Amino acid sequence: MIDLMTLKPGDRLLLQKGIVAEVTENMGDGQWVEAKLIEVPDSPGDAGAVELCHAQDIVKLLNRS
Amino acid sequence: MAVKSRFDDVAKLVDTEQGFISREIFVDPDLYREELDKVFTRAWLFIGHESLIPNPGDFYTTRMGEESVILCRDKAGIVHAFLNSCRHRGMKVCRYEQGNTSIFTCPYHSWTYTTDGKLQGVPQYRSLYDGNLDRDANSLVSVAKLAIYKGTVWATWDRNAPEFLTYLGDAKIHLDQALDCRDGREGGSEVIGVHKWVFPSNWKFAAENFLGDTYHNPSHRSVDLIGIGPSAASGKKGRRDNELEHAQHVWISFPEGHGVHSAIQPENNEYVDSFLDQPVLEKYFRHCYEERKRRLGEQARLMPFVGTIFPNTSYHGRQPRGLCAWHPHSPTSTEGWRFFLVDADAPKEVKDYLRRYYMRYSGPAGMTEQDDMENWLYATSASVGTVARRYPFNYQQSLGAWTREHATLGGTVSVQVTEEIARGYYRRWKSYMGGGGWDELLGKDGVTQRAAE
Numbered sequence: 425m426i427d428l429m430t431l432k433p434g435d436r437l438l439l440q441k442g443i444v445a446e447v448t449e450n451m452g453d454g455q456w457v458e459a460k461l462i463e464v465p466d467s468p469g470d471a472g473a474v475e476l477c478h479a480q481d482i483v484k485l486l487n488r489s
Numbered sequence: 490m491a492v493k494s495r496f497d498d499v500a501k502l503v504d505t506e507q508g509f510i511s512r513e514i515f516v517d518p519d520l521y522r523e524e525l526d527k528v529f530t531r532a533w534l535f536i537g538h539e540s541l542i543p544n545p546g547d548f549y550t551t552r553m554g555e556e557s558v559i560l561c562r563d564k565a566g567i568v569h570a571f572l573n574s575c576r577h578r579g580m581k582v583c584r585y586e587q588g589n590t591s592i593f594t595c596p597y598h599s600w601t602y603t604t605d606g607k608l609q610g611v612p613q614y615r616s617l618y619d620g621n622l623d624r625d626a627n628s629l630v631s632v633a634k635l636a637i638y639k640g641t642v643w644a645t646w647d648r649n650a651p652e653f654l655t656y657l658g659d660a661k662i663h664l665d666q667a668l669d670c671r672d673g674r675e676g677g678s679e680v681i682g683v684h685k686w687v688f689p690s691n692w693k694f695a696a697e698n699f700l701g702d703t704y705h706n707p708s709h710r711s712v713d714l715i716g717i718g719p720s721a722a723s724g725k726k727g728r729r730d731n732e733l734e735h736a737q738h739v740w741i742s743f744p745e746g747h748g749v750h751s752a753i754q755p756e757n758n759e760y761v762d763s764f765l766d767q768p769v770l771e772k773y774f775r776h777c778y779e780e781r782k783r784r785l786g787e788q789a790r791l792m793p794f795v796g797t798i799f800p801n802t803s804y805h806g807r808q809p810r811g812l813c814a815w816h817p818h819s820p821t822s823t824e825g826w827r828f829f830l831v832d833a834d835a836p837k838e839v840k841d842y843l844r845r846y847y848m849r850y851s852g853p854a855g856m857t858e859q860d861d862m863e864n865w866l867y868a869t870s871a872s873v874g875t876v877a878r879r880y881p882f883n884y885q886q887s888l889g890a891w892t893r894e895h896a897t898l899g900g901t902v903s904v905q906v907t908e909e910i911a912r913g914y915y916r917r918w919k920s921y922m923g924g925g926g927w928d929e930l931l932g933k934d935g936v937t938q939r940a941a942e
Contacts, residue, residue, distance in 0.1 A: 440616040451591055455599055467620065476592075476610035478548055478599055 428454050428479050434489025439481045441466055446475060447481055447489075492526035493654075494519035499922045505912040508885030512872040514918075515691040521820040528800050528921045529554030531647040531930070533656045535802035535814050536560055536570055536827055539640045540679035546589045546604055552816045552824070553644065558632070559583050559593070560642060563604040568637060570644045571606045571629035582629070595631075602629050639668040639676035651927055658799065658931070659899020660747040666793035667806040670832045671777035673784035679833040681844050685826050686851035690865035692801055692823040693918075698861055699795045699803030700910040701740045701750030704886065709862055712856045714852075717849050718840075719808065723765035728850060728857050729808035730763035733792060740907050742891070743900040744932020745923065746799030746917030748910030751898075754790040758782060761806075769838050773804040799917055809847040823871050827852050884908045884915075 428450065431437075435447040437459060445459035459477045464470040496502065499520065502511035530846060536551040537560045548561040559582070573581050580597035585799035592609065594601040601610030606629040611622055632644035636653035652761020654661065670677040698705065709728060716726035725731070736752035743749075760778045764770035782789045801815040809829070816824040816844050829847040831840045845919055851858045871877060887907035895902050903909050920929050928934045 440613065443615065453592070455594060456592070456601060466615075466852060470620075476601060478610060478612035479902075480599075480612045481614075481616070 426479065426482055426485055428441045428457060428482075431457050431485075432489055436462070436486040436489075437477065438486050439477060441481060444486065445475075445477060494523040495787055496520065499523070500919050501913050503919045503927045504881075504885070505916045505919075506889055508883060508908070508912065509881040510884055510915055511881045512684060512878050514915075515693060515869060516820050516873045516878065518820050520922075521817070522938060524556050524918075524922060525817065527924060528617040528918065529651065529817070531645065532800050533634075533636070533643045533645045533650065533798075534654055534696070534800075535620075535641060535798070535812060535885070536644050537642045538678075538680045538812075538830075539568070539642060540833065540836070541587065541683075542568065544589065547587070548583065548585075548590060548593075548604070549587045550583055550585065552814070552826075553632070553646065555817060557581060559629070561604050561606075564591070565605075565690065567605065568635065568642060569604070569606055570632045570635050571602075572631075573631070575600050575921060576608065576629065594774055600627075606631055618626040637750055639665070640678055641668060641748075649927060651931065655931070656745060658743050658745045658747065659747070660741075660743045660749060660796065662791065662897075662899065663741070663749040663751050663793055663796055663806075664798065664804060666751070666791065667804040667810060667812070667830070669795075671774065671781065671835075672832075673781035677833055680828045681831050681840055682829045682847075683826055684829075685824060686853035686899050687818060688853075688862050688866055689821055689826045690862065690869040691820055692817040694865035694868060695823060695861070696797050696801050696803060696811075696826065697804045697911050697914065698865070699805075699813070700748035700797045700914055701795060703740070703750060703906045704740075704908075705861075705864065708860045709857055712860060715856075717846075717856055719763060719767065719770065719846055720765035725765065730761065730765075732761045732763055732807060733794070734761060735759075736792060738794070739898060740903040740905075740910055740911040741898055741900040742903075742912070742913030744917075745930070746903065746914050746932075747797065747900075749796030750794040751796075752792045752794055752911075754792060756790070758790050764842075764843060767838075767842055769836065770842055773836065773839050788799065788927070797914070799914065800921075809850045810843070811851065813848060813851075821873065823865075825852075 431447050431450050433447050437445050440454040442465045445461050447457050447459050449458040456476045461473045534553050537549050541549040545564045551558050551560045559571045559573045561569050575582050575595040577600045580595050582593040582595045592601050599612045603609045608624040608627045633648035634760045635644045690755040713727050718727050718729045720730050736754050738752045741749050795802045803813045811829040814826045891901045891903045891909050
């Protein structure tokens with residue numbers, strides 16, 4: 425389990441469904457980070473979108489900024 | 490389906506022409522459920538003050554009827570009001586009284602809303618909902634209309650309701666006297682504190698009290714004898730300074746159901762010594778009085794006392810000064826919220842003194858409010874019995890002693906203590922309970938005006 429409080433803008437995440445996203449803001453509530461979608465295998469057109477990512481969506485931390 | 494009480498015809502319970510009103514409307518659970526549906530989902534309700542949410546992200550958790558509502562200023566500075574209930578399973582998305590946030594996250598399943606009410610975050614949105622959940626359709630439930638008037642915030646669930654100022658009608662000029670600066674500038678007030686407390690009474694007792702029920706004055710006799718006003722230590726007893734000792738008092742019923750007790754100062758409109766216990770305040774209020782006269786001219790003769798904006802918002806206009814929302818909890822339980830008002834640019838010493846004076850007068854520990862609550866709660870508890878319910882309350886005081894022949898006051902005016910305002914209030918309550926259209930609710934249909942006309 426990832427402690428969201430440690431995430432910072434620029435950190436890369438692997439989300440469910442193989443989505444890769446980059447943290448753009450951590451509002452520090454321990455549940456959500458804002459992230460820009462980099463790769464969205466099921467819906468490539470969504471790449472570039474900025475969404476809230478919940479802790480349950482995060483599979484693992486790919487790399488720190 | 491509309492809520493319907495066990496009473497075939499609610500109108501029969503309220504006879505404003507003869508002056509009798511059934512106790513059932515103050516104690517019956519079915520009628521109470523029906524008025525939540527027919528009054529509180531339609532009327533404009535006072536929900537807060539801009540000064541409670543000055544910055545983007547500020548929120549204040551308020552109420553409309555029994556329901557929790559979030560009053561919030563979004564990051565663009567726009568004020569919103571939403572039902573405080575997640576669209577997923579209904580959990581409160583905000584459990585704090587006030588604060589600042591960028592999002593509201595439901596504690597149950599973490600659905601998350603931005604400060605403009607939009608559903609923004611849904612855990613596992615792409616894996617469990619295939620990214621297809623309609624977020625717009627699942628935003629927080631917004632009020633149908635919201636109005637900001639001189640800092641006060643009002644809302645209604647009825648999209649067909651008239652604009653707020655239409656709803657307020659001619660009561661506006663009286664409410665203005667409570668909301669405007671003491672020196673006559675428009676608006677400019679701020680809330681310096683809110684008292685919240687629950688008392689075992691029907692909410693309408695409190696609302697009626699501030700319509701202009703001057704008749705209950707004897708119940709404050711002990712407070713008057715002790716003297717809790719701003720000149721008490723200087724020998725002026727009473728609850729307040731008698732600023733209106735030379736004024737013509739007027740009691741006014743408005744067709745929308747509102748009612749006020751105001752006063753008209755004599756032509757010379759001389760300042761009456763006030764705040765004698767505090768030289769700084771004495772000087773400040775004397776200055777404000779003269780400034781108000783200079784600014785408003787003849788209009789400055791109109792002074793506020795108390796009033797109730799239908800259905801559940803009351804105000805004190807001078808000493809003390811503030812707004813109060815009477816939130817229903819049950820037929821026999823009410824939560825009072827007193828919002829104490831001062832001029833935002835008043836000196837700190839003035840604000841501090843007024844805060845203490847307001848608390849001495851009003852709210853759960855206020856000596857005058859305690860008198861009132863004792864009346865309301867015993868009147869409620871003594872009306873729930875089987876026998877008591879058979880006997881209606883009497884509202885026959887000053888029947889017919891009113892006029893509409895006046896130039897500027899609006900409404901039906903009495904110059905003697907009267908229950909005409911209460912009769913007007915319950916006449917309009919009856920219209921709401923009958924599901925009347927807005928012409929009727931505003932008293933514009935020509936049918937629901939006094940039959941005596």
